[in-house]
Amino acid sequence: EAQVTQNPRYLITVTGKKLTVTCSQNMNHEYMSWYRQDPGLGLRQIYYSMNVEVTDKGDVPEGYKVSRKEKRNFPLILESPSPNQTSLYFCASSLWPSGANVLTFGAGSRLTVL
Amino acid sequence: GENVEQHPSTLSVQEGDSAVIKCTYSDSASNYFPWYKQELGKRPQLIIDIRSNVGEKKDQRIAVTLNKTAKHFSLHITETQPEDSAVYFCAAYSGNTPLVFGKGTRLSVIA
Numbered sequence: 001e002a003q004v005t006q007n008p009r010y011l012i013t014v015t016g017k018k019l020t021v022t023c024s025q026n027m028n029h030e031y032m033s034w035y036r037q038d039p040g041l042g043l044r045q046i047y048y049s050m051n052v053e054v055t056d057k058g059d060v061p062e063g064y065k066v067s068r069k070e071k072r073n074f075p076l077i078l079e080s081p082s083p084n085q086t087s088l089y090f091c092a093s094s095l096w097p098s099g100a101n102v103l104t105f106g107a108g109s110r111l112t113v114l
Numbered sequence: 115g116e117n118v119e120q121h122p123s124t125l126s127v128q129e130g131d132s133a134v135i136k137c138t139y140s141d142s143a144s145n146y147f148p149w150y151k152q153e154l155g156k157r158p159q160l161i162i163d164i165r166s167n168v169g170e171k172k173d174q175r176i177a178v179t180l181n182k183t184a185k186h187f188s189l190h191i192t193e194t195q196p197e198d199s200a201v202y203f204c205a206a207y208s209g210n211t212p213l214v215f216g217k218g219t220r221l222s223v224i225a
Contacts, residue, residue: 033212040123042217043158043203058212090157099207100146100165105157 002027006091006106013081014114021076021109023091029104031094032074033058034066036087037108043090049074050097081113116141118206120216127194128224135219137204138186144208147180147187152201152218161202162189194223 004025013019025032033048035058045058049068063085065077074093078085091106117140127133139147148163164171164178164187171178175194180187187206191198204216 035215040217042120043215045212048212098209099211099213100209102148102160102163103150103158103213105159107157 002104004091004093004104004106006089006109008109009107010110012112012114015082016080019078019081019111021078021089021091021111023074023076023106024072025074025093025104026072027093027095027104028071029093029095030071031097032068033092033103034064034074034076035090035092036060037090038087046076046089078111081111083113085111086113087111115211116144116206116208116214118204118214118216120204120219122219123217124220124222126222126224129194129196131194133189133191133194133198133221133223135189135202135204135221136186137188137206137216138184139206139214140185141206141208141210142182142185143210144185144206146207146213147178148205148207148213149176149178149189150203150205150215152203154200158203191221194221196223196225199223 034046035043047066049055089109092103094101120137145166150158151161152158177190201218207213
């Protein structure tokens with residue numbers, strides 16, 4: 001089944017404890033992206049990747065890192081999480097780097113930072 | 115860069131009535147306008163999209179209209195049903211930056 005898989009789906013952690021949210025797609029998509037969703041703020045882009053080894057900052061990159069060593073994987077790293085990073089995170093991918101094509105979203109990862 | 119404004123933020127309609135959600139964009143170079151639906155606890159999913167060479171597109175009970183001169187586009191849902199209750203996001207793509215989303219509209223269809 002074609003899909004974007006995120007893990008973990010739920011996580012409660014404490015301030016400063018490094019964590020990684022994994023994202024993997026099995027559709028051979030070129031483009032991958034991370035969003036955070038907060039009430040009243042919609043979907044805000046954190047980082048995106050047009051292809052392997054190519055990553056760019058989105059609208060809210062502070063406090064996050066990403067890497068794209070393989071086409072299928074695009075992990076989101078929080079080196080030192082803070083409470084303001086408590087949010088619902090979505091990974092998404094699309095076939096081409098152009099934004100003019102369908103985004104397939106993962107199921108979401110709900111992160112709570114205490 | 116592109117900026118997308120979406121209104122209203124919440125919308126309640128009676129079952130069977132129509133619902134309209136409006137978005138405006140700032141970059142006149144934008145040429146692709148998708149709409150995503152996010153049901154409670156689920157992921158966003160594309161429901162309809164329109165490109166700048168088309169003024170209107172329809173798919174059963176949903177339609178999207180685009181006014182390039184005024185730089186706005188709208189989602190129309192007719193004969194609303196309880197399963198239409200969700201958060202709807204508009205978005206715009208100009209080619210200069212990645213896809214930009216509006217802040218979302220929470221639609222409630224009251225039976």
